[in-house]
Amino acid sequence: MFDLEVENLTKCFGDFCAVDHLAFNVEHGEIFGLLGPNGAGKSTLIRMLTTLVPPTSGTARIFGFDIVRDANSVRQSIGVIPQAMTSDLDLSAEENMSIFAKLYSIPRDKRRRTIRELLKAVDLDQWADKPVKMFSGGMRRRLEIARGLVHEPKIFFLDEPTTGLDPVSRVAVWDMLARLKSQRDLTILVTTHYMDEADKLCDRVAIVDHGKLVALDSPLKLKASIPGKNILEVSFSEVPSGWEDVLKRLPEVADVKSDDHVFRISSNNGPRTTTELLEAARTAGIAVTSLSVQSTTLDDVFVHYTGHQLRDALQAPPASSSPFMIPRG
Amino acid sequence: MRRIWAIIERDLRRFRRSPTLIIVSMVLPLVQLVVLGYAFGGKIKNLKVGVVDQDHGVPAIKLKEMFQAVAANARTFDTVPYSDQAMALRDLRTGRINGVLNIPPNFSRDVLAGASPRVALVEDNTDQFSASALEGSLDQLLVPYNSKSIQPRLTADATLSIVEIYPYVPYIQYLLPGTIVMAIFISAMIGGGIIYIDDKARGLHEGYLVTPIRKLELIMGFNLSGAIKAVLAGMVLVTCGSIIAGIPDPLNILRLARMAILVMAAALALISMMFLLMVRVNDPLVPRAIFGVLNTVLFFPSGAVYPIQGFPPWMRVLTAVDPFTYAVHGFKELVLKNTGLMAISFDIAYLLGFAVLTMAAATLLFRRTL
Numbered sequence: 001m002f003d004l005e006v007e008n009l010t011k012c013f014g015d016f017c018a019v020d021h022l023a024f025n026v027e028h029g030e031i032f033g034l035l036g037p038n039g040a041g042k043s044t045l046i047r048m049l050t051t052l053v054p055p056t057s058g059t060a061r062i063f064g065f066d067i068v069r070d071a072n073s074v075r076q077s078i079g080v081i082p083q084a085m086t087s088d089l090d091l092s093a094e095e096n097m098s099i100f101a102k103l104y105s106i107p108r109d110k111r112r113r114t115i116r117e118l119l120k121a122v123d124l125d126q127w128a129d130k131p132v133k134m135f136s137g138g139m140r141r142r143l144e145i146a147r148g149l150v151h152e153p154k155i156f157f158l159d160e161p162t163t164g165l166d167p168v169s170r171v172a173v174w175d176m177l178a179r180l181k182s183q184r185d186l187t188i189l190v191t192t193h194y195m196d197e198a199d200k201l202c203d204r205v206a207i208v209d210h211g212k213l214v215a216l217d218s219p220l221k222l223k224a225s226i227p228g229k230n231i232l233e234v235s236f237s238e239v240p241s242g243w244e245d246v247l248k249r250l251p252e253v254a255d256v257k258s259d260d261h262v263f264r265i266s267s268n269n270g271p272r273t274t275t276e277l278l279e280a281a282r283t284a285g286i287a288v289t290s291l292s293v294q295s296t297t298l299d300d301v302f303v304h305y306t307g308h309q310l311r312d313a314l315q316a317p318p319a320s321s322s323p324f325m326i327p328r329g
Numbered sequence: 330m331r332r333i334w335a336i337i338e339r340d341l342r343r344f345r346r347s348p349t350l351i352i353v354s355m356v357l358p359l360v361q362l363v364v365l366g367y368a369f370g371g372k373i374k375n376l377k378v379g380v381v382d383q384d385h386g387v388p389a390i391k392l393k394e395m396f397q398a399v400a401a402n403a404r405t406f407d408t409v410p411y412s413d414q415a416m417a418l419r420d421l422r423t424g425r426i427n428g429v430l431n432i433p434p435n436f437s438r439d440v441l442a443g444a445s446p447r448v449a450l451v452e453d454n455t456d457q458f459s460a461s462a463l464e465g466s467l468d469q470l471l472v473p474y475n476s477k478s479i480q481p482r483l484t485a486d487a488t489l490s491i492v493e494i495y496p497y498v499p500y501i502q503y504l505l506p507g508t509i510v511m512a513i514f515i516s517a518m519i520g521g522g523i524i525y526i527d528d529k530a531r532g533l534h535e536g537y538l539v540t541p542i543r544k545l546e547l548i549m550g551f552n553l554s555g556a557i558k559a560v561l562a563g564m565v566l567v568t569c570g571s572i573i574a575g576i577p578d579p580l581n582i583l584r585l586a587r588m589a590i591l592v593m594a595a596a597l598a599l600i601s602m603m604f605l606l607m608v609r610v611n612d613p614l615v616p617r618a619i620f621g622v623l624n625t626v627l628f629f630p631s632g633a634v635y636p637i638q639g640f641p642p643w644m645r646v647l648t649a650v651d652p653f654t655y656a657v658h659g660f661k662e663l664v665l666k667n668t669g670l671m672a673i674s675f676d677i678a679y680l681l682g683f684a685v686l687t688m689a690a691a692t693l694l695f696r697r698t699l
Contacts, residue, residue: 050539052699072541080539084532090343102335103540131346319530322613326527 001064003028003155003187004049008058011044011211018044020211021058026155026189031181033202034191035298037306041211042191043083046159049189050080062155076104079153081144083160084320089133093124093143096132097150104151118146121183122176138169142176149180158190162197170194174201195298205298209306223296226304227254228266231294232273235262237287246284250276270295332542336550337557340520344558354519354558355565358512362504362570365634370500373462376406377426379417386437392448395470396430405466421453428452428463496577498665505574506660507633509566510653513596514627516562521555521603522616530613535699544697552600552688559596564589576664587670588663594680595656601687602652608694631657655679 004026011019018041026032036042047053049060051071059066065073087096094115101111119125122142132140141161148156161177162170174197181188192198198205199219207215207222215222236243239261247256252269267273270293281288344351380396382389393408400408409426411417417429431449439446450467454460528534537547567588571579578584606623607616629635630644631653640648648654659676662668670677 047699052535052538054698072543075539075541078539080536082532082535082539084535086532086536088339088343088533090346091339095339095342099335099339100536100540102338103332103537103542105331105541319611319613320532322530324613324617325530326523 002026004032004060004062004189006049006058006060009045009048009055009060010057011041011048011053012056017056017211019048019055022208022211022213023058024206024213024216026187028187029181029185030203031177031188031190031201033198033205034189034208035193035195035198035205035302036191036208037193040208042208043159044211045208046157046189046191050078050157051075076151077153077155079148079151079156081141081148081156081158081161083163085137085140085144087132087140087143087147090131092129092131093119093135093146094128096143097147100147101150106151114150114152118149119143121180122146123172136169138165138172141165141169141173145173145176145180149184152184154185155187155189158188160191160193162192162194170197177201195302199298207302207305214305215301219298222298222301226266226296226301228268228300229296230267230270230273231296231300232265232267232270232277232291233262233294234265234277234291235289236281237289240284240286243284243286246280247277250280266296332546333550333553336537336542336547337554340551340554341557344520350519350524354516354562355512357515358508358562358566359569359573361511362501362508362566363573366499366501366504366574369634370503372405373459374404376428376459376463377409378406378463379409379411379420379426379429380432381411381414381417381429382432383414383434384432384436386440388437388440388446389432392432392474395474399466399470403466405462418451421451424453427456427459430467495666499575501574502576502665504634505570505576506657506664507628507631507653508570509563509592509660509664510595510631510633510656511624511628512566513559513563513592513656514599514624514653516559517555517596517599517603518616518620518623520558521551521600522607522620523613525551525555525604525607526610526613526616529611538697538699544695545692547697548604548688548692548695552597552604555600555604556593556596559600560589560592563592563596567592571664584663584667588660590670591656591659591663591673591677591680594677594684595652595659597684598652598656598680598687601684601691605687605691605694608691609696627651627653630654633657652680652683655683 002025006022006024009019009022010017020041022041022045034042034045044053048055049062049067051067051074054068059068061067062074063077065077067074088099091099097115097118098111101115106114116125116128119128122145124139124143124146127135127139132143135143145158145161148158158177162173165173177188177190178201180186190202202219204216204218205222206213215225217225244256244258244263247253247263247265250265250273252267252273253265254268255266257264265273265277274291274293278288278291378400380393382393397408400406406427411420411429414429414431417426417431420426421429429451431451433447433449436446436448438444450463452460452463564585567585568579606619610616626647630637630640630647631651632648633653637645637648637654655676659673659680662672662676666672
């Protein structure tokens with residue numbers, strides 16, 4: 001049995017389907033990454049899985065509990081870190097944890113012990129009694145991770161846990177997640193749009209676009225699945241006619257894309273293509289003005305499968321952007 | 330039950346840490362009580378009245394002397410003598426004086442001939458309060474002026490004896506019941522309206538909704554914590570307000586206990602109403618935008634500042650359903666008349682019934698999902 005089974009899960013708002021017949025399974029103990037451009041339906045998917053939004057059709061089961069029919073059993077067994085920072089800024093770290101422990105009906109003596117352990121695990125034990133409004137973004141995120149684990153769930157949902165954090169805090173959050181995962185035997189489902197993070201940390205990655213699953217595999221296999229193992233970015237002093245065809249005929253070249261005089265070449269053998277390319281340029285009497293060779297990254301996989309890098313879409317502004325709210329923290 | 334308490338605990342801890350909100354919800358009504366209490370209902374004094382004597386006869390001088398006696402003692406008005414009527418009227422129009430008493434040229438002749446002598450009061454009636462104070466004062470003045478110096482031995486005139494069953498109630502005391510309800514309302518508005526919607530917009534509620542808390546537990550938690558804060562605000566007003574307004578024996582335990590029961594009923598009613606209004610709202614602007622309107626629509630038709638009997642029929646409909654009406658009536662009985670709970674049992678029953686109904690409606694409308 002899988003920890004999480006998603007079957008044809010769909011959520012439509014009127015004519016628009018944010019999540020469109022998604023199906024996948026998450027195995028026990030893996031870190032499962034959901035990648036997708038803004039508006040791809042990642043947050044809606046997480047909200048359905050965490051019982052916050054009822055699905056239009058289809059279903060999902062977490063440890064066998066149906067997310068609609070057994071919503072309360074699902075809530076008892078999942079840990080959730082929503083996208084918004086949801087800690088109470090006027091309360092201390094410990095108080096925030098304590099309120100949630102009470103919401104999960106954890107008995108008093110166990111409550112104290114668990115809270116202490118978890119705050120230590122996320123390196124916040126020395127700030128336990130300080131109000132959260134004095135915490136940095138990274139500290140707040142770590143506190144929320146600890147809070148989400150207060151009832152010892154076996155599966156953990158995180159919606160963009162590192163968005164808005166500085167690089168150091170991002171690394172700290174991921175290290176913490178990796179450590180907690182092995183210590184606590186967790187299954188983790190996480191959405192992110194930092195490809196490097198997904199590459200390094202996720203056991204498997206699902207790429208979602210327009211609410212549909214477009215690719216699902218381990219980062220290594222995904223990278224191998226697209227044509228070209230290396231990407232060459234090269235520009236020349238001048239570009240004679242038919243030059244793109246010359247480049248395409250170079251050995252091991254899988255694909256060539258050009259933008260004015262800059263060429264992006266996918267190659268199955270970076271070093272060999274590079275040598276031949278320089279040779280061809282010298283023969284043609286053209287100077288190479290810049291050249292870079294990179295390994296395929298998840299970014300390339302992402303662009304390959306979604307076909308675009310930037311997506312403009314209109315969406316309703318979040319209520320939290322209102323200028324009328326009483327400022328806190 | 331533990332989960333309900335967790336929601337309440339979180340809210341009360343937060344309440345303790347943001348003293349600004351505590352101060353706003355308690356001090357604002359107190360300031361209003363003092364300012365409104367002294368701004369209205371005081372005896373009007375030192376109105377300027379121009380006196381134009383075109384007659385100069387003995388009866389006119391007698392009248393002027395009586396007039397000046399009032400000016401010197403009750404000081405409702407100060408007299409300003411004018412020799413020219415036109416100039417007095419010009420000063421009246423420019424606002425330099427509030428009225429002109431005109432004694433016409435043939436006043437003395439008419440008095441002596443018994444031919445209905447008349448004096449005229451030209452008043453600036455744009456200010457009704459000053460105008461009626463002036464009229465009342467002059468009306469009273471003319472009674473002794475007209476009384477015969479020799480009284481008949483038997484009189485057939487009916488007189489009215491007025492028996493006041495309570496000590497004199499100054500306006501500030503009359504205003505206190507409404508102010509107590511206002512404090513409860515402001516607290517409900519800030520806690521159950523503004524902070525509730527802000528928390529929702531910030532995603533705090535999302536954090537609760539993914540836990541196994543039940544819908545009713547969540548609603549009870551929000552309502553009870555709001556009600557507790559409103560009761561605190563109400564009790565501060567009951568004690569401080571009574572002392573400021575000069576209610577006799579303000580700290581009497583029995584009296585405070587009775588008041589506490591009514592404060593609780595009013596707090597439950599108002600917080601439940603607020604919760605019903607806000608149950609489907611997401612935009613933080615909404616509670617702020619309706620704050621003032623709601624305050625006006627609930628406070629003024631309740632009889633807190635003016636007797637209900639003076640309202641037009643459409644407003645009385647509002648009065649009849651407005652929970653403020655019953656809370657204000659209840660506090661008037663307790664504060665001004667020191668009655669027992671029996672006298673306000675209907676008020677308490679209405680407030681509790683109102684709370685149950687609005688809570689039930691809010692529970693039906695509340696969504697456990699986003």
